[in-house]
Amino acid sequence: MRSMNVHVTVGVRARGPCGSGNMLGGVAPQRGLCVTAAGTVAHGKLEGRKGAESTGVGKKGIHGGVRRFEEIPHTGRSGWVNLVKFWREDRFRQLHKHMERTFNALGPIYREHLGTHSSVNIILPSDIAELFRSEGLHPRRMTLQPWATHRETRQHSKGVFLKNGEEWRADRLLLNKEVMMSAAVRRFLPLLDEVAMDFCRMLRGKVEREGRGEEGKRSLTMDPSPDLFRFALEASCHVIYGERIGLFSSSPSLESQKFIWAVERMLATTPPLLYLPPRLLLRIGAPLWTQHASAWDHIFTHAEARIQRGYQRLFQTRGSEAGAAGGQYTGVLGQLMEKGQLSLDLIKANVTELMAGGVDTTAVPLQFALFELGRNPEVQERVRQQVRASWAQAGGDLQKALQGAPLLKGTIKETLRLYPVGTTVQRYPIKDIVLQNYHIPAGTMVQACLYPLGRSADVFEDPLRFDPSRWGSSREEGQKGEGAGAFRSLAFGFGARQCVGRRIAENEMQLLLMHILLSFHLSVSSSEDIKTTCTLILQPETPPRITFSQL
Numbered sequence: 001m002r003s004m005n006v007h008v009t010v011g012v013r014a015r016g017p018c019g020s021g022n023m024l025g026g027v028a029p030q031r032g033l034c035v036t037a038a039g040t041v042a043h044g045k046l047e048g049r050k051g052a053e054s055t056g057v058g059k060k061g062i063h064g065g066v067r068r069f070e071e072i073p074h075t076g077r078s079g080w081v082n083l084v085k086f087w088r089e090d091r092f093r094q095l096h097k098h099m100e101r102t103f104n105a106l107g108p109i110y111r112e113h114l115g116t117h118s119s120v121n122i123i124l125p126s127d128i129a130e131l132f133r134s135e136g137l138h139p140r141r142m143t144l145q146p147w148a149t150h151r152e153t154r155q156h157s158k159g160v161f162l163k164n165g166e167e168w169r170a171d172r173l174l175l176n177k178e179v180m181m182s183a184a185v186r187r188f189l190p191l192l193d194e195v196a197m198d199f200c201r202m203l204r205g206k207v208e209r210e211g212r213g214e215e216g217k218r219s220l221t222m223d224p225s226p227d228l229f230r231f232a233l234e235a236s237c238h239v240i241y242g243e244r245i246g247l248f249s250s251s252p253s254l255e256s257q258k259f260i261w262a263v264e265r266m267l268a269t270t271p272p273l274l275y276l277p278p279r280l281l282l283r284i285g286a287p288l289w290t291q292h293a294s295a296w297d298h299i300f301t302h303a304e305a306r307i308q309r310g311y312q313r314l315f316q317t318r319g320s321e322a323g324a325a326g327g328q329y330t331g332v333l334g335q336l337m338e339k340g341q342l343s344l345d346l347i348k349a350n351v352t353e354l355m356a357g358g359v360d361t362t363a364v365p366l367q368f369a370l371f372e373l374g375r376n377p378e379v380q381e382r383v384r385q386q387v388r389a390s391w392a393q394a395g396g397d398l399q400k401a402l403q404g405a406p407l408l409k410g411t412i413k414e415t416l417r418l419y420p421v422g423t424t425v426q427r428y429p430i431k432d433i434v435l436q437n438y439h440i441p442a443g444t445m446v447q448a449c450l451y452p453l454g455r456s457a458d459v460f461e462d463p464l465r466f467d468p469s470r471w472g473s474s475r476e477e478g479q480k481g482e483g484a485g486a487f488r489s490l491a492f493g494f495g496a497r498q499c500v501g502r503r504i505a506e507n508e509m510q511l512l513l514m515h516i517l518l519s520f521h522l523s524v525s526s527s528e529d530i531k532t533t534c535t536l537i538l539q540p541e542t543p544p545r546i547t548f549s550q551l
């Protein structure tokens with residue numbers, strides 16, 4: 001892997017949809033662009049034959065029965081020609097659909113060159129399992145320094161993302177204790193629930209004030225997305241900093257709204273930066289890069305201010321007997337500071353990442369989930385019945401309430417199957433592997449393509465049906481193939497590098513849906529599919545309007 005110090009790289013390696021390190025990584029090792037075509041793209045149309053296996057292409061290239069890397073079907077020889085075509089046809093926004101079409105044309109594995117970016121794309125769970133077995137602890141690299149004006153941004157990129165291998169893993173395991181382990185989940189569940197209940201209270205007030213119909217039976221049709229973004233930020237802050245920021249109050253702070261905009265800007269400016277080489281970037285991409293870096297600066301400034309406050313509170317609590325004896329949960333930040341196992345720089349960096357990764361990633365799937373529940377009233381009713389029974393039996397025990405309603409978790413999995421926030425999970429295998437009988441050298445960037453995977457009839461029965469019960473715990477219904485369930489639900493990634501905010505996200509979304517379903521019936525005016533667009537994260541082209549009717 002080339003060093004970021006050698007050349008100024010826009011190291012925006014899309015590892016996942018959240019967190020800086022996810023998106024701001026190093027450069028993928030570049031492979032030559034000269035390849036043997038088993039399938040090619042000409043004039044935007046795929047002319048490939050379906051899978052190399054069926055074509056019998058490249059028999060002479062077989063070594064010991066395994067085909068050469070160069071024989072993998074691809075979408076075009078020149079990364080630059082492909083990039084220009086993508087740019088002209090604005091295909092970046094439809095990258096997920098492009099992948100789906102390309103798998104249909106070329107089979108379950110293909111290569112793609114786009115500007116400086118080369119990848120092998122795969123879709124089958126068995127291949128993803130093989131990739132997973134060969135994943136290493138890859139370094140993440142950030143290359144913001146030359147542009148970032150904020151001291152913390154620079155420090156973050158230098159200090160944290162050059163960490164590597166076992167050193168990185170040791171830090172991650174410490175962080176996991178505060179965000180992934182079940183003891184941590186038990187601690188932060190009430191904080192998430194408080195915010196979810198407040199959201200519903202706010203929504204009930206809105207429906208009561210602005211809705212139509214008689215009192216107690218009013219309905220309101222609205223775009224819930226701005227409120228969902230506020231919910232996601234409020235929930236993240238409560239869990240991470242242990243404090244409420246008052247986004248549901250009558251005068252929410254402009255600072256928080258600016259933070260939401262900064263994350264949006266950071267995400268939206270990422271994809272174009274992925275594919276441009278440094279020189280071109282400096283000439284034509286500079287404004288974009290400046291926007292990107294300044295969005296990060298804003299995110300850091302915001303986090304820095306909160307972290308300072310967290311410190312002050314911690315010292316105040318330590319100083320007061322009540323605080324010390326009370327043992328009150330002070331959020332992830334408080335826990336990390338209290339334990340003191342991570343350095344202050346690492347705490348800051350990780351907390352900032354959690355903040356940057358925790359807003360759009362949950363607010364957007366919640367929009368899709370409300371839409372799917374709205375257009376599938378029978379499914380909605382089944383989930384509601386289960387939630388009601390479980391809520392009644394749990395007697396206020398949140399974990400019990402969620403565990404007793406597996407359809408809620410199924411709803412989240414089903415939503416992320418059809419609308420994965422991050423459309424790919426990427427890995428660089430640390431040893432040579434064989435996928436679809438092709439040799440893949442160590443260090444190649446291999447992407448599991450989640451959008452086409454989730455909609456593939458080879459992997460899921462009746463894939464376009466929204467059916468939370470297909471994820472039943474005893475039997476992964478509606479799933480084909482061996483080891484059903486394994487490597488099919490991958491929205492949070494896998495292995496050591498999987499999403500560190502996973503437990504926060506899952507519980508936050510389930511709790512919100514639970515309270516919404518207990519209070520409202522959901523419907524939509526049209527059951528037509530939502531048009532989607534890819535701006536690093538997959539989102540609706542236009543946020544769906546949902547009708548909330550009081551129950």
Ligand code: HEM
Nearest residue numbers: 016018019354357358361421492493494497498499501505
């Ligand atoms: C539905 C919601 C979410 C989805 C689908 C999602 C998805 C992902 C994916 C696919 C990755 C890369 C994993 C891999 O390469 O194996 C990732 C990484 C990450 N996510 Fe999430 N995420 C979500 C919510 C969150 C939340 C709420 C937070 C923070 C509170 C968060 C913070 C992070 C961070 C910091 C990383 C980088 C982890 C690392 O590389 O060590 N995510 N996420």
